[in-house]
Structures are given as structure tokens and as C-alpha cells.
Amino acid sequence: MSSEGGHARLSSDSKYSFDIVFIKRFLRLFRLMFPRWLSVTSLLSFFLLLLSLLEQVIIFNIGLLPSEYYKVLGNxxxxxxxxxxxxxxxxILVEAFMKSTILYVSSVLYVTWRSMLTVALHRRYFYDIIYYRLNVLDxxxxxxxxxxxxxxxxxxxxxSLIIAPLIISPFTIGYYVYQASVRTGYIGPVSVVVFFILATIINKFLMSPVVRSVFHQKRREGDFRFKHMQIRVNAESAAFYRxxxxxxxxxxxxxxxxxxVQHKLIRRQYALNFSIKAADYLGSILSYIAIAVPVFAGSYDSLSAEQLSALISQNAFVTIYLISCFTKLIDLSSQVTNMAGNAHRVGELFEVLGRLKDAQSEDYSFLEETMPSSDLVPLSDVNLDTDREFLEGAADTVSQTNMALRLQDVTYGPPKSSQIxxxxxxxxxxxxxxxxxTGDSGCGKSSLLRVINGLWSSITGHVARGSxxxxxxxxxxYFTDGTLREQIIYPLRSDECVQHDDKMYQYxxxxxLKYLIDRIGGLDVAVDWNWYDELSPGEMQRLAFVRLYYHQPPFAALDESTSQIGVNIEEQLYRQCAELNITVMSVGHRESVRRFHDMELHLDGQGGWTMTPIRQDVINA
Structure with missing residues (x-):
């Protein structure tokens, strides 16, 4: 669900950059990605680092090959x-093998991390009704x-692409700084380090705006995608309006x-890319400047032409690769900014889910209280007509253990609204x-069910649940993806319930809806369609009653559940509820449902309410 209405509540752009907030969010994600020292991801990461270090050894030996060719060709x-x-x-073959293996291990890490983070998010997102609060209320x-x-x-x-280069870079840089100092003195490595520091400072100022733009681009991408999803889900309704x-x-x-937003991101990336490419090419020139100092100083005048060419080749490789190590870090800036932007979004989601979970725990602290009954008169004490054949097997007296819920002085209204x-x-x-x-549209009938269910919190008063x-x-x-059986047993899973095929066929x-069996091919035949596209509103409501009968709960709350069903079938549905001893609390407008109820709770839309008996003498009419 789109959350454009919540955009105004987001913090300022300064919230999304390389700062202490990013560090905290990333460290939280890091702990989820590396839960233990000997976890799969930790071992894969160690293996990846080992491969990367071995690759550096191979690259070093490959880099010295040209100097060897200078010698053998000259002689x-x-x-x-x-x-x-x-x-x-x-x-070269070993390097190709190492490179391919590194990419493979990186891909395995990427998939494993995605699974771990997504499962962690799912655990929080689907905790009770957090997904409802996040998408609808918060x-x-x-x-x-x-x-x-x-x-x-x-x-x-x-x-997964930047972890190995970032970690092994200090080791490779240290090694090549040493090699460069041996061959060119302090001038080579010092000039490279100074150059890298300056480039890093420049890139730091250029990267933060890119991180913010990446964050907001992702948000706009989601809004655009949601608009098309909205049309796909509601295509028929929109088509009726042309x-x-x-x-x-x-x-x-x-x-x-x-x-x-993308244009803004492109402009900001332009400056960052210019800085990165300039550092790359200036670094290559700097390597020759560093090599030229000892050459022009006469440090190698005693060498022959072949030896000098081989030495220059070795020195060039060491210095150029040292520059390359630094410029690779600079080149990673683009990937780091993308990673940081996504880390902010994922980290922020974890924070909000945690806050909602804590808030929900506080809400439930009073929903589960046992309320005193001294101020309430049981409905069973009200004098009702005794002709109630549609309630076969109903208890004549009601005890505390047969109570589903009790509302005491409950005042409610829409969340974050002053309306009562x-x-x-x-x-x-x-x-x-x-x-x-009963009551006019918008008076709060469906909202009452939300309060009773705990989707909404009451403003005052208490909701106590019985046994x-x-x-x-x-x-x-609501229909999930899956087989017809899965729709009937929902929200249970197939491995959580006993198979009652005969009852399912009966209901x-x-x-x-028995024709659905022939249409689909059976209860357990997998279908790839959207149930909302395949069933009419009336069929969906009738299938929902099959689900109700299968679970056979002692109490049921029905919100306009027969509004798309004919009167004759409606009567069968309510009579079946009575046969299964299901006490119902119905929200409805149709006069035909009145005879299946004992009490009428009428909401006047102005905050008032009345509870009156319903005459049952028309039940046999």
C-alpha cells in the first residue's frame, strides 16, 4: 500500500547521509548478516577474503611478467x-579460476544475506498485525x-561486491607501499598517499548528496510501481468508470x-563520476612521475638498457598497482553510495517495525485484562421471545466461560483523528x-469490529476478552495464494490441521460452490490465478462462509458478509451457523438478516448507541 500520506512525516534530507545514523543502522544490519563467528556467512566471508588475498599474490606475479619478457627478449x-x-x-588460468570463484562466493553471500535479512524483516513485519499498522495506521x-x-x-x-575490496585494501596497500618505497624511495608512496587523501576528502563531500538522492529515488520508484499495481488489482472497477x-x-x-528525482541523482552522480575518473587518470600519470625521480637522479645509471627496461617495468607495475589500489577504493564510491542509500531504507524499516511492536505490546497490556462485570447486565437476562428454532443447541443460560468479549465504557474513533x-x-x-x-454508513459499525479485534485502540474504556x-x-x-483447500483452512497451514475432505465437500x-471442485480439479490442485479475478463478489462471500464452517468457532463477527448473496442462500448460511452453535455478531443493513438475531446494537453516528431486543415472532413467517 502506498504511504504518500506519510511522506510529510519523514525527516529532513540530512537524515540520509554518511553519519552516525548510517553507522548505527548499518551495524544493526551487520549483526543480522553475521549472527555468529562460525555462521555460514562468516565462514564464506573469511573464505572470500582468503581467495582475494591469494588473488593479489597471483596478480603480483602476473605484473612482473613483462619485466621477465624484457630480459629474455633483450638477450x-x-x-x-x-x-x-x-x-x-x-x-593467467589460475587468475581466471580465482576471479570466477570470488564472483561465485560473492553471489552465494549475496543470496544468503538477502534470505537472512528478508526472513528477519518478515518475522517483524508479520508479527501479529504489525503489517496492518505499518500500511494503514502508522x-x-x-x-x-x-x-x-x-x-x-x-x-x-x-x-557482496565491495566487502572483499574494502577489507583487503589495507593489506595490499601496505604491501605495495613497502615495495614502492624500496624501488623509488619515499617520494612514490608519499605522493600516492597524499593524492588518495585529497581524492577521498573530495569524494566524501560529493557522496552524501548522492546517498540522499538514491534514498528518495527508491521512494519514488515505489510510488510509481504502486500506482500500476493499484490499476492491476482494481482494473475492472476502474474500467466501469472508463x-x-x-x-x-x-x-x-x-x-x-x-x-x-532521477535527474537530480544523475546531476549529483556526474560530479562524483568526474572526481572518480579524474583520480583514475591522474593516478596513472602520478605513477610515472614517481618513477622518473630516481631515474633522472641517476640512481640506475650503472644498469644496462635491458636491465633498466626490466627495472622500470617492475617499478611501473608496483607504483601503478599501488595507485590502482587507491583508485579502486575511490571507484567503489558509486557502489558504496547505492549500498548506503539502501541500508538507510532497510535500517529505517527495522526501526519502525521495532517501535510498532513495542507500541502493540503496550496496547495489548490492557486488552487482555479481565474486566469486572458488576456494571454490566448479561444479555441473557433480557426477556426475549423463546421461539428460536434457528438457534438449535444454543445454551439456555450464559456463564462467564461462555463470554467472548466485554466492552466497558468504550469510546472510539479513527486513529489519529479527533472524530468520535x-x-x-x-x-x-x-x-x-x-x-x-446497525446504523447509517460511516457511523462506526465496521470500526467497532476493528476495536474489538484490536486493530484500533479505543480512546477510553476497556475491551476484555473471554475464554x-x-x-x-x-x-x-481475504484469499491467499494457493489451493482451494488452503483458502478453506486459512489462516491455518496444511500441516497444522486434520484433513476433513468430506466436510469441505459438504460445506x-x-x-x-461445489462446481469449484470440477472447475479447479480438486482441493489440492495448485492454481496460479488471482482468486479475486476468478470469483465474483458473491462467490467470495460464500467461500468465506465455508471457511467459517470449517473452523466452527464458538463466535463469529460478520461484517456485511451476505451483502452480495441472495436472501434464500443467506437464510441457509445463518441456519448453518445455528446448527454449528456459532454465535454471530453481524454488521448489516439488509432487513432480511434481522430475524437471525436476538439483539440490535444501533449506532446513531453522533456518538450515541442503543441496545434493544429484536422480536422473534417473524422467524416462522
Whole structure:
């Protein structure tokens, strides 16, 4: 779900740069990526570093090959040329093997890290109803779906590419500084180090703006992607309005916002790329300047032409490779900025999920309290008509153990809003007493179910739950991906429940959906379609009742659950609830549902409410 409404609550751009905030966020991710010293990722990383160091040894020997060729060619040494060529071929093949192995290990690390971080995010994201609070109520960050599916992927990919060069660079730089000082004196290594420090300082100032731009580009990418996902999910509804022109303008506006940010990112990357490329080429010139000093000073005048050429070749390789070690670090700036931008987004998501989890734990601290019953009159004490054949097997008396929930002086309204939907609501849901919640649209009927379920917090008062669970059928039934069986047993998994195929067939036949078996091919046939595209609204509501019957809970809350179903089937559905001893609390407008309920809770939309009996003498009419 898009979170544009939450964009205004984001911090300023200065929040996303190379600073203490980035370090804290990255260290938290680092601990998840390396949970133990002997974890798989730790061992793979050590192996990757070992391979990278061995590769440097091979590269060093390959770099000395030209000087050997200068000698053997200058002296016309055929045997030396042959052995040098064999050595060169072997070294090149070993280097190719090492390079390929390094890339393979890096890819394995990337995939493993992605799995670990995504699983860690899923554990927090799907904790109870955190995903609902993040997408619907809190909206503190943009596009959590993009952060989980894409930003984690790019973070792990970039980090797998830069971890080895970043760690082994101090070792290779130290080694080649020593080699350069032996061959050219202090002038060569000192000039290279000074050059690198200056380039690093310049790049530091150029990288932070790029990090911020990468962060905001990801956000706009998510907004643009969500717009197209919105059209894909609601294509038929939009088509009825013939709203192509309007949606085109809205989609183009999202694209315009994205392109605008991308242009800003490109401009900032231009300056960074100029600095990186200038450092690369100036570094190559600097290497020859460092070599020229001892040559012009006469330090090698005693050598022959062949020896001097070989020595210059060796010195050139050492100094140039030292420059290369530094410039590789500078070249990594682009990947580091991308990694940092994604690290900010993923780290921020972890922070918000942690905050929401702590807040939810506090909310639940009072939802689970046992409320005193002295101020409430049980609905079973109300004088109701005794003709209730549709409630076969219902208990004549209601005890505390048969209570689903109790509301005491509950005042509620939309989160982060001053609007009051209902004040000081008192009632309890007991076994055998069906309640019908009525009122005009927008008066707070569905909101009451959200408060009862814990999706919303009440402003005042308490919601106490009894020992019996309540099964909810939301206004729009939810269907996951998977088989027909998985839709029926949801939210359970196949390995969590006993197979009751006969009951499933019976209930599908009862609601008029037995043809789905033939259409799909069976309960366990995998389908790749979207259930919302394949089923009509009425079919979805009837399938939701099959799910209800399968679970057979003692209590159920139905939110307009028969609004798309005919009156005759509606009667069958409610009678089946009675046969299964399911006490229902229904939100509904249709007059036809009244006769299946004992009490009416009416909300007037102004904060007031009444609880009155419903006459049952029309049940047999």
C-alpha cells in the first residue's frame, strides 16, 4: 500500500547521509548478516577474503611478467622465453579460476544475506498485525513492500561486491607501499598517499548528496510501481468508470516525480563520476612521475638498457598497482553510495517495525485484562421471545466461560483523528445471543469490529476478552495464494490441521460452490490465478462462509458478509451457523438478516448507541 500520506512525516534530507545514523543502522544490519563467528556467512566471508588475498599474490606475479619478457627478449633467450610463456599461461588460468570463484562466493553471500535479512524483516513485519499498522495506521515510512522485496536485494548485492575490496585494501596497500618505497624511495608512496587523501576528502563531500538522492529515488520508484499495481488489482472497477484518461494523468504524474528525482541523482552522480575518473587518470600519470625521480637522479645509471627496461617495468607495475589500489577504493564510491542509500531504507524499516511492536505490546497490556462485570447486565437476562428454532443447541443460560468479549465504557474513533464515532459503549457478546449492529454508513459499525479485534485502540474504556475466540469475516474476504483447500483452512497451514475432505465437500455444496471442485480439479490442485479475478463478489462471500464452517468457532463477527448473496442462500448460511452453535455478531443493513438475531446494537453516528431486543415472532413467517 502506498504511504504518500506519510511522506510529510519523514525527516529532513540530512537524515540520509554518511553519519552516525548510517553507522548505527548499518551495524544493526551487520549483526543480522553475521549472527555468529562460525555462521555460514562468516565462514564464506573469511573464505572470500582468503581467495582475494591469494588473488593479489597471483596478480603480483602476473605484473612482473613483462619485466621477465624484457630480459629474455633483450638477450634473445629462447629457453627463457618458453618457460616464461608457460608460467604466464598457468598464472593467467589460475587468475581466471580465482576471479570466477570470488564472483561465485560473492553471489552465494549475496543470496544468503538477502534470505537472512528478508526472513528477519518478515518475522517483524508479520508479527501479529504489525503489517496492518505499518500500511494503514502508522504510515511513518514509504513503500514497505519495496524495502523488503527490492531494497534488501540491492543492499546485499552491493555489499557482496565491495566487502572483499574494502577489507583487503589495507593489506595490499601496505604491501605495495613497502615495495614502492624500496624501488623509488619515499617520494612514490608519499605522493600516492597524499593524492588518495585529497581524492577521498573530495569524494566524501560529493557522496552524501548522492546517498540522499538514491534514498528518495527508491521512494519514488515505489510510488510509481504502486500506482500500476493499484490499476492491476482494481482494473475492472476502474474500467466501469472508463477512467483511463484520469489514471493516465495520475500515472504520468508519478512518473514525472520519479524522473525529476532521477535527474537530480544523475546531476549529483556526474560530479562524483568526474572526481572518480579524474583520480583514475591522474593516478596513472602520478605513477610515472614517481618513477622518473630516481631515474633522472641517476640512481640506475650503472644498469644496462635491458636491465633498466626490466627495472622500470617492475617499478611501473608496483607504483601503478599501488595507485590502482587507491583508485579502486575511490571507484567503489558509486557502489558504496547505492549500498548506503539502501541500508538507510532497510535500517529505517527495522526501526519502525521495532517501535510498532513495542507500541502493540503496550496496547495489548490492557486488552487482555479481565474486566469486572458488576456494571454490566448479561444479555441473557433480557426477556426475549423463546421461539428460536434457528438457534438449535444454543445454551439456555450464559456463564462467564461462555463470554467472548466485554466492552466497558468504550469510546472510539479513527486513529489519529479527533472524530468520535461512539461514546461509552457497554455490552458483552455471550454464547447463544446473536447481535445485529446497525446504523447509517460511516457511523462506526465496521470500526467497532476493528476495536474489538484490536486493530484500533479505543480512546477510553476497556475491551476484555473471554475464554472463547471470535472468528472474523471482514467486509472484503481475504484469499491467499494457493489451493482451494488452503483458502478453506486459512489462516491455518496444511500441516497444522486434520484433513476433513468430506466436510469441505459438504460445506461447498451447502453454499452452492461445489462446481469449484470440477472447475479447479480438486482441493489440492495448485492454481496460479488471482482468486479475486476468478470469483465474483458473491462467490467470495460464500467461500468465506465455508471457511467459517470449517473452523466452527464458538463466535463469529460478520461484517456485511451476505451483502452480495441472495436472501434464500443467506437464510441457509445463518441456519448453518445455528446448527454449528456459532454465535454471530453481524454488521448489516439488509432487513432480511434481522430475524437471525436476538439483539440490535444501533449506532446513531453522533456518538450515541442503543441496545434493544429484536422480536422473534417473524422467524416462522
Amino acid at each position: 634473445k633467450d629462447v629457453d627463457g622465453f618458453r618457460s616464461n610463456t608457460i608460467k604466464a599461461v598457468l598464472l 504510515k511513518a515510512i514509504d513503500n514497505p513492500d519495496q524495502r523488503i522485496t527490492q531494497d534488501v536485494d540491492k543492499l546485499c548485492n552491493f555489499f 477512467s483511463g484518461v484520469t489514471e493516465e494523468k495520475k500515472a504520468n504524474q508519478k512518473l514525472h516525480d520519479l524522473i525529476k 464515532l461512539c461514546r461509552n459503549l457497554n455490552f458483552q457478546l455471550e454464547s447463544g445471543i446473536n447481535i445485529l449492529v 472463547k475466540a471470535v472468528f472474523y469475516l471482514p467486509q472484503r474476504p 461447498l455444496d451447502l453454499v452452492g
